[in-house]
Amino acid sequence: MAVTIKDIAQEASVSITTVSRVLNDRPDVNAKTRRAVLDAIEKLGYSPSSAARNLVLQKSNVIGFIVPDITNASFPELARGIVSRAKHYGYRVMFFDTQHDSAVEKEAIRLLRSKQVDGIILSFNEANQEELEKLKNERFPVVQIYRKSSTNVISTVALDNHRSAFMGTSYLIEKGHTRIAHITTGYQTQSGKERIAGYRSALESSGIAFDEALLVSGTNQAGSGYACMKALLDLGLPPTAVFVSHDIMAAGAYDAIYERGLRIPEDISILGHDNIEISRLLHPKLTTIDTHKFSLGETGVDLLIEEIAAEFPSDREVVRSTDLVERDSVRSLL
Amino acid sequence: MAVTIKDIAQEASVSITTVSRVLNDRPDVNAKTRRAVLDAIEKLGYSPSSAARNLVLQKSNVIGFIVPDITNASFPELARGIVSRAKHYGYRVMFFDTQHDSAVEKEAIRLLRSKQVDGIILSFNEANQEELEKLKNERFPVVQIYRKSSTNVISTVALDNHRSAFMGTSYLIEKGHTRIAHITTGYQTQSGKERIAGYRSALESSGIAFDEALLVSGTNQAGSGYACMKALLDLGLPPTAVFVSHDIMAAGAYDAIYERGLRIPEDISILGHDNIEISRLLHPKLTTIDTHKFSLGETGVDLLIEEIAAEFPSDREVVRSTDLVERDSVRSLL
DNA sequence: TTGTACGCGTTATCAC
DNA sequence: GTGATAACGCGTACAA
Numbered sequence: 287m288a289v290t291i292k293d294i295a296q297e298a299s300v301s302i303t304t305v306s307r308v309l310n311d312r313p314d315v316n317a318k319t320r321r322a323v324l325d326a327i328e329k330l331g332y333s334p335s336s337a338a339r340n341l342v343l344q345k346s347n348v349i350g351f352i353v354p355d356i357t358n359a360s361f362p363e364l365a366r367g368i369v370s371r372a373k374h375y376g377y378r379v380m381f382f383d384t385q386h387d388s389a390v391e392k393e394a395i396r397l398l399r400s401k402q403v404d405g406i407i408l409s410f411n412e413a414n415q416e417e418l419e420k421l422k423n424e425r426f427p428v429v430q431i432y433r434k435s436s437t438n439v440i441s442t443v444a445l446d447n448h449r450s451a452f453m454g455t456s457y458l459i460e461k462g463h464t465r466i467a468h469i470t471t472g473y474q475t476q477s478g479k480e481r482i483a484g485y486r487s488a489l490e491s492s493g494i495a496f497d498e499a500l501l502v503s504g505t506n507q508a509g510s511g512y513a514c515m516k517a518l519l520d521l522g523l524p525p526t527a528v529f530v531s532h533d534i535m536a537a538g539a540y541d542a543i544y545e546r547g548l549r550i551p552e553d554i555s556i557l558g559h560d561n562i563e564i565s566r567l568l569h570p571k572l573t574t575i576d577t578h579k580f581s582l583g584e585t586g587v588d589l590l591i592e593e594i595a596a597e598f599p600s601d602r603e604v605v606r607s608t609d610l611v612e613r614d615s616v617r618s619l620l
Numbered sequence: 621m622a623v624t625i626k627d628i629a630q631e632a633s634v635s636i637t638t639v640s641r642v643l644n645d646r647p648d649v650n651a652k653t654r655r656a657v658l659d660a661i662e663k664l665g666y667s668p669s670s671a672a673r674n675l676v677l678q679k680s681n682v683i684g685f686i687v688p689d690i691t692n693a694s695f696p697e698l699a700r701g702i703v704s705r706a707k708h709y710g711y712r713v714m715f716f717d718t719q720h721d722s723a724v725e726k727e728a729i730r731l732l733r734s735k736q737v738d739g740i741i742l743s744f745n746e747a748n749q750e751e752l753e754k755l756k757n758e759r760f761p762v763v764q765i766y767r768k769s770s771t772n773v774i775s776t777v778a779l780d781n782h783r784s785a786f787m788g789t790s791y792l793i794e795k796g797h798t799r800i801a802h803i804t805t806g807y808q809t810q811s812g813k814e815r816i817a818g819y820r821s822a823l824e825s826s827g828i829a830f831d832e833a834l835l836v837s838g839t840n841q842a843g844s845g846y847a848c849m850k851a852l853l854d855l856g857l858p859p860t861a862v863f864v865s866h867d868i869m870a871a872g873a874y875d876a877i878y879e880r881g882l883r884i885p886e887d888i889s890i891l892g893h894d895n896i897e898i899s900r901l902l903h904p905k906l907t908t909i910d911t912h913k914f915s916l917g918e919t920g921v922d923l924l925i926e927e928i929a930a931e932f933p934s935d936r937e938v939v940r941s942t943d944l945v946e947r948d949s950v951r952s953l954l
Numbered sequence: 955t956t957g958t959a960c961g962c963g964t965t966a967t968c969a970c
Numbered sequence: 971g972t973g974a975t976a977a978c979g980c981g982t983a984c985a986a
Contacts, residue, residue, distance in 0.1 A: 302974095304972060306966090333733035337671055341963080342963085342966085356699055356700055566842075625979065634956075639980095644981080668980075672978070675964085
């Protein structure tokens with residue numbers, strides 16, 4: 287059915303070895319011969335079987351990218367960074383949306399073991415660390431994004447969440463706010479825990495007492511942000527500013543605020559985190575913290591490629607800082 | 621290095637054929653033998669090489685999904701639909717973001733020819749129809765989403781844009797609007813053309829004269845929606861309602877309106893199209909038209925699988941209708 | 955029920 | 971500069 291290297295060889299009256307040579311741009315082949323082969327390829331419409339190639343080369347040039355939820359707002363930019371950098375290295379990207387199924391590790395293991403992919407990038411995952419480390423020990427390239435490895439055996443590119451939250455909270459303090467709430471994803475999530483710590487640390491640095499009532503947790507979704515904000519507005523003495531740990535939750539918070547007939551930032555200031563696309567489409571435009579997702583994705587691929595090429599498993603940990611982007615949702619009280 | 625079927629055979633003291641049998645859940649193998657093989661597999665931590673499998677089976681169980689821009693707001697849901705349905709058929713999905721590079725067709729052709737993927741789903745693409753049809757003629761499975769094939773040789777799942785725009789515009793008319801503008805992506809895009817036609821058709825049906833000045837075109841981005849809206853607001857007699865062909869442009873339109881100190885929907889009504897995630901996060905929540913993207917993706921996979929299994933190239937065209945979802949951005953003038 | 959041997963389409967080694 | 975030929979790891983007639 288399909289045309290193979292053998293057909294080309296026959297058509298061009300050469301051996302398959304020669305065909306393979308021109309296919310791989312080897313210099314040691316006569317110009318005339320090359321021409322003939324190229325013509326045959328063109329004529330028969332041939333293209334090499336990647337399956338055969340992968341088999342003999344023991345390499346697929348595909349990297350797997352596993353996310354728990356492809357609809358996560360941070361996904362697109364991160365994915366673009368990964369795809370773009372992967373392309374640069376001659377790799378393709380295969381996506382896996384686990385839908386939080388947590389069969390993540392099984393899928394990952396199967397993929398790697400079967401050589402379907404040469405390496406894997408994990409993001410936002412709650413995967414079993416043990417399994418991953420086992421994989422790692424078998425010399426399978428794995429890189430985590432966003433999530434630090436507790437035992438530091440897996441290469442990681444993460445955010446400096448503590449510093450980021452510290453910076454955000456400090457910004458609100460600089461603007462004259464003292465009653466500052468924090469909407470978080472809670473102590474169960476790593477980023478939540480770290481950002482809470484940064485938030486508290488900033489308060490303390492300025493001599494502001496931490497108020498348990500101003501810390502409310504939910505999940506990384508608009509609806510949850512809405513609920514959290516409502517809880518805060520129901521307080522006897524609501525905050526004048528809220529640091530929301532994810533922009534998508536901030537969008538939900540907007541809803542709750544508008545529902546009460548309040549204004550942003552006149553009545554209450556909102557500071558987000560992540561800087562996703564919708565942040566600048568909200569009204570007023572959301573002041574937030576950019577996480578450089580595209581670049582994070584690129585770095586993830588860099589680490590993975592390094593891992594793939596390396597003799598021995600590396601375990602580099604890259605921690606990236608974030609940047610505040612001022613827009614219109616925070617009011618200065620000064 | 622890696623453990624192969626041969627190692628398992630040796631370990632279990634059987635032939636590779638037998639191992640292959642248990643691997644593929646063949647019934648014709650003794651229970652005891654199977655146990656032994658399974659044990660060996662477990663012990664050695666074996667998993668079959670997909671490269672070898674693909675080569676002998678002439679099949680990868682991967683489908684390619686090509687989009688011009690992964691950050692398009694309609695992408696996530698569509699992708700989820702595709703991934704979900706593909707998984708159901710035992711397929712994986714490989715994403716390709718062409719960044720409008722329009723080397724799309726070359727990439728697609730290479731992929732298919734090289735058997736890296738068993739079929740391809742194209743979305744939002746401006747790819748060369750001729751190339752695609754050539755592919756199709758060579759019995760390569762290709763399905764288009766959103767874009768109808770002019771010559772009807774490629775299977776397609778598309779939207780009934782005309783009907784959709786007709787419905788949307790009629791809705792505004794029912795609400796008492798007569799001065800209705802349309803922000804569009806223009807006559808160059810297929811969906812733009814069809815939606816313009818639907819819009820005009822609805823106006824005519826109600827005896828409202830089409831006003832050239834109320835039709836303003838841009839690109840499918842927030843910034844462009846902003847610019848288009850500004851142009852409309854600069855009109856001597858601005859519209860009372862605007863039908864925006866894409867929600868992301870509507871989000872930009874909101875900006876322009878707020879910038880002028882106007883209110884939605886009190887001063888001007890906005891009707892979107894697409895129902896992307898941010899639509900319900902805007903304030904006021906955007907009334908729009910849902911395109912059932914998840915389902916579209918599922919159907920795309922259905923068609924592709926059919927195509928892959930089929931003896932002869934099919935060329936089915938599925939046209940899906942849309943649904944209006946009423947929220948808060950349209951005011952009744954009655 | 956089990957095993958032998960060949961083929962899938964490439965690349966790589968070694969001759970010529 | 972070019973050509974046999976042996977892998978790569980698996981599925982599958984065909985035989986036993």
